[in-house]
Amino acid sequence: MSQYQEKATVSRVEQLSAKNYRLTLDSPDISGAAKAGQFVMIRTGLAKDPLLRRPFSIHQTSANGQLQIYFKVVGRGTDMLARVKAGEIMSVFGPLGRGFRIKKNSPAIIIGGGLGIAPMLFLAKSICRLKTDCSNDHIILGGRERSEVEPLVNDFRQFGLRLGLATDDGSYGHQGYVTDLLKSLELHSEYTVYACGPEPMMARVYSICKSGSMQCQVSVESVMACGMGACLGCSRMTKKGTYTHVCLNGPVFNAEELIWNS
Amino acid sequence: MEFVDNREDIFPDLRVNIGSLEIANPVMTASGTFGYAREFENLMNLHRLGAVIVKGISLHPRPGNPPPRIVETACGMLNAIGLQNVGVDRFISEKMDYLAGLNIPVIVNILGDSLAEYREITERLVGVPGVAGIEVNISCPNVKKGGVAFGTDPSMAAAVTKAVKESADVPVMVKLSPNVSDITLVARAVEDGGADSISLINTLIGMAIDLKTRRPVLANVIGGLSGPAIKPVALRMVYQVASSVSIPVIGIGGIETTEDALEFLLAGASAIQIGTANFINPRVSEEIVEGISKYVVDEKLPSIRSIIGGLSINDG
Ligand SMILES: Cc1cc2nc3c(=O)[nH]c(=O)nc-3n(C[C@H](O)[C@H](O)[C@H](O)COP(=O)(O)OP(=O)(O)OC[C@H]3O[C@@H](n4cnc5c(N)ncnc54)[C@H](O)[C@@H]3O)c2cc1C
Ligand SMILES: Cc1cc2nc3c(=O)[nH]c(=O)nc-3n(C[C@H](O)[C@H](O)[C@H](O)COP(=O)(O)O)c2cc1C
Ligand code: FES
Numbered sequence: 001m002s003q004y005q006e007k008a009t010v011s012r013v014e015q016l017s018a019k020n021y022r023l024t025l026d027s028p029d030i031s032g033a034a035k036a037g038q039f040v041m042i043r044t045g046l047a048k049d050p051l052l053r054r055p056f057s058i059h060q061t062s063a064n065g066q067l068q069i070y071f072k073v074v075g076r077g078t079d080m081l082a083r084v085k086a087g088e089i090m091s092v093f094g095p096l097g098r099g100f101r102i103k104k105n106s107p108a109i110i111i112g113g114g115l116g117i118a119p120m121l122f123l124a125k126s127i128c129r130l131k132t133d134c135s136n137d138h139i140i141l142g143g144r145e146r147s148e149v150e151p152l153v154n155d156f157r158q159f160g161l162r163l164g165l166a167t168d169d170g171s172y173g174h175q176g177y178v179t180d181l182l183k184s185l186e187l188h189s190e191y192t193v194y195a196c197g198p199e200p201m202m203a204r205v206y207s208i209c210k211s212g213s214m215q216c217q218v219s220v221e222s223v224m225a226c227g228m229g230a231c232l233g234c235s236r237m238t239k240k241g242t243y244t245h246v247c248l249n250g251p252v253f254n255a256e257e258l259i260w261n262s
Numbered sequence: 263m264e265f266v267d268n269r270e271d272i273f274p275d276l277r278v279n280i281g282s283l284e285i286a287n288p289v290m291t292a293s294g295t296f297g298y299a300r301e302f303e304n305l306m307n308l309h310r311l312g313a314v315i316v317k318g319i320s321l322h323p324r325p326g327n328p329p330p331r332i333v334e335t336a337c338g339m340l341n342a343i344g345l346q347n348v349g350v351d352r353f354i355s356e357k358m359d360y361l362a363g364l365n366i367p368v369i370v371n372i373l374g375d376s377l378a379e380y381r382e383i384t385e386r387l388v389g390v391p392g393v394a395g396i397e398v399n400i401s402c403p404n405v406k407k408g409g410v411a412f413g414t415d416p417s418m419a420a421a422v423t424k425a426v427k428e429s430a431d432v433p434v435m436v437k438l439s440p441n442v443s444d445i446t447l448v449a450r451a452v453e454d455g456g457a458d459s460i461s462l463i464n465t466l467i468g469m470a471i472d473l474k475t476r477r478p479v480l481a482n483v484i485g486g487l488s489g490p491a492i493k494p495v496a497l498r499m500v501y502q503v504a505s506s507v508s509i510p511v512i513g514i515g516g517i518e519t520t521e522d523a524l525e526f527l528l529a530g531a532s533a534i535q536i537g538t539a540n541f542i543n544p545r546v547s548e549e550i551v552e553g554i555s556k557y558v559v560d561e562k563l564p565s566i567r568s569i570i571g572g573l574s575i576n577d578g
Contacts, residue, residue, distance in 0.1 A: 003304055005305065048518070051339060052542060223329070226540070228301055230540060231295065231341070232294075232343050232346050233341060234331075235326060235329050236329060237329075
């Protein structure tokens with residue numbers, strides 16, 4: 001379990017839609033050690049305010065030592081991040097947490113909703129690298145509207161997975177939820193479902209998996225101060241009635257371990 | 263052939279005394295912000311620390327508060343972790359072996375909700391290899407039954423100190439709450455109770471509100487404020503306490519840089535603890551040790567001890 005605090009040079013900033021950005025960082029230590037589903041903590045500025053690092057899933061890594069994050073501007077930290085320029089140096093800490101446990105012999109259904117699409121590119125890549133053929137694996141991407149989904153679709157196409165697309169307003173792909181597309185597949189208990197997105201989406205995905213006796217892994221969020229098990233701030237209740245910590249035992253959990261409000 | 267070198271230049275004298283405990287340098291990590299140290303082993307050289315203070319330990323395991331437990335505020339953060347910990351027995355059996363092997367003083371932070379509980383935890387720590395000191399948290403604002411009463415009432419604070427002191431076989435450091443109107447009253451009471459040293463400050467009680475939901479951000483409603491936002495208050499309190507007791511004082515609160523640490527030493531602290539800054543830069547405590555070392559060399563000081571309490575108040 002190697003973790004690094006790296007000074008990473010920004011090599012590219014892409015604005016993919018009104019509020020969504022993708023940042024490419026030269027971060028050889030972290031990208032070399034990272035697994036799909038893990039995250040990094042980034043300092044969005046060097047001043048005392050905002051004070052804490054911000055957590056972001058690793059969107060993908062490349063063999064030449066780069067990593068990407070895909071994020072949405074929701075507040076001050078992400079606003080600062082959207083303004084960085086190529087050539088600037090950022091402090092990046094990672095890779096952190098436990099990522100997806102890829103089940104090599106089980107067909108996969110990957111589901112990303114909204115910003116939950118972020119970790120799924122890395123996952124799709126890792127799954128397709130492990131299996132020689134991933135034409136029986138599925139990926140379902142969804143969002144509120146076209147601009148949340150379309151800019152990323154081409155990146156997912158290259159792997160040869162079966163692709164399903166949905167938007168709430170019908171501006172791109174199926175009109176409705178990713179769970180509609182999940183239910184429309186010929187589901188059987190051999191599948192492993194990997195999901196990341198808004199909590200209500202993951203709760204619905206899990207309930208479908210439960211009724212179909214399918215394994216379900218989800219990547220969840222929590223507020224975080226340290227990202228590495230030192231502050232105990234990122235607690236989440238488990239079915240056993242004890243708290244687990246998202247930064248250490250997650251962010252990817254077996255959905256059955258957690259409590260879901262349906 | 264012998265090594266010939268000018269030791270003073272290469273190894274500046276950073277040693278400080280916390281009562282009977284001599285530590286290699288004045289930098290410690292603050293309780294609750296450094297886990298049980300192992301979390302940091304790949305990120306820094308733990309053996310460079312003056313001492314490590316571990317997460318607060320209670321007699322029985324505590325689950326902690328429901329989330330959200332933390333929220334960022336201007337130049338700081340609020341926490342209401344609720345003193346989640348594994349309890350003293352599991353601490354000794356699961357964490358102490360590793361800590362004892364670190365070769366640096368390990369100070370165990372303890373908390374309780376009765377005098378008897380403080381006494382019992384202390385008794386269980388007697389003779390445990392690797393425990394170099396006990397820090398008594400009488401100030402945690404998070405648990406309804408917990409620290410508040412002890413830390414805000416001088417006579418209760420003295421009673422806890424006495425209870426721990428009677429049972430302990432290592433030096434006892436008492437950690438004060440800043441949530442009082444006159445910190446020197448509690449400091450003197452604790453000194454009279456037999457404390458070997460005093461550390462301060464713990465977090466300041468605060469609150470954050472989410473305007474959209476019109477609810478408190480923290481599930482616990484209130485939480486403890488830490489980080490650079492509290493540094494001026496902490497400095498003032500360290501200055502006041504150092505001027506009114508004769509036992510060593512350890513300064514805590516918003517320390518992020520070497521300069522911050524040196525200001526606390528000038529105010530009268532014999533050592534400092536680094537808390538929230540560990541979350542932002544896990545290597546910060548080692549960097550501050552290096553920074554202090556460089557300061558002693560650059561300023562040609564005989565030792566770091568020569569600046570403790572060296573604040574000039576009057577012109578003359
Ligand atoms: C493991 C993990 C992975 C994440 N991956 C991504 C990602 O790949 N892409 C992405 O865009 N975002 C991701 N997030 C969420 C991201 O960390 C937050 O959006 C970011 O911290 C907000 O910072 P800010 O300063 O812009 O917002 P702030 O000013 O701090 O807050 C603005 C709003 O964002 C909400 N918020 C703040 N922190 C978080 C948080 N940690 N989780 C959820 N909401 C938060 C606040 O409640 C508030 O409503 C991830 C979070 C976690 C825990
Ligand atoms: C997340 C968190 C947990 C803490 N837990 C404890 C604890 O268990 N016992 C204790 O005495 N102090 C605890 N503290 C207080 C710190 O040790 C320290 O006194 C305080 O944070 C001020 O220092 P700082 O500004 O450098 O963080 C905690 C602080 C934080 C931020
Ligand atoms: S974020 Fe600090 S323990 Fe998880």
